[in-house]
Amino acid sequence: MISAASLFSLCNGLALLTWVVLSVSLFVPFIRRWTWIGAGLVVPALLAVAYIGTLAAGLAGGARGGFDSIEAVRSLFADDHALTAGWIHYLAFDLFVGTWIARTGIAAKLSPLLILPCLLLTFLVGPAGLLLALVIGFSTSRPILKEQT
Template identity: 35%
Template structure:
C-alpha cells in the first residue's frame, strides 16, 4: 500500500467508528466494535508501518520542534502520524460517549461534542469536560 492509499483507507475506515458512536451509541456492540475493531485495526496498521518504515527514529527525535519536523518529511511518516491522530481521536470519542452515558448526559449534547472531537481532538475533549463538570459539578472521572 502506498502512503496515499493508507491515508485514504484510514480516513474512510475511521468513519465507521464515528458513525457507530453517533447513530448507535447505545447498541451493546458499539464500544466493542469501535475499540476492538476500528481502533485496533488502525493501531495494527500503524504499528506495522512504524516497525517497517519509520526510518531513522532515535530517542531524541522528540526533543525539539526541528527534530519532530524532521520525522515528518516523508509521505509514509505523515500517513503514520495521521493514523495516530485518527485512532486516538476516535478513542477519545468512544470515551466521551461512554462517560456521557455514565453521568446521564443527554445524547443530543454529546452528539454535538463528537464532531469537535473528530475534527479538533483536544478541543472536543475540553468541551466534554466542561459540559460534564456543569452537569456533575465535579472534575472527577
C-alpha cells in the same frame, strides 16, 4: 506492500465510518454495546497495527528525524510513511477518546444532544472535544470522569 497514500485513505475511511456509527449509537441504544466495542477497541486496535507497520516502513525506508525538537519532527514527517503513521496515531486515539466520551456521557445520563457536539469536536480537533465533554459534565453536576457503576 500498500502505499502510504492508500493506507492513509483506507484508515481515514474506516475512522469516518466508525465515527458516524458511534454518533448514531447515541440515539439508538440497542446498537451501543457492539458499537462501543468496535469503536473503542476493535477499530483502534486495527489502526494501531496499521500505525506500527507504517512507522516501521518509514523508519526502514530511511525516514530521519525524531521528537526532541520541532525541526526533528518536521524532518521525520517529511517521509510519507512517517506522516501517515502520525495521522493514524491521531485517528486511533481520537476514536478511543470519542468512545470513552460517548460511554461515560451516556452512563452519566447526559443528553445525546450534549454528547454529540463533543464527538464532533473530538473528531475534528481532538482535545477541544474532550475539553467540551469535561466542561459539560462538570457544569451539569454529572462529571464524566466519575466512575459509573
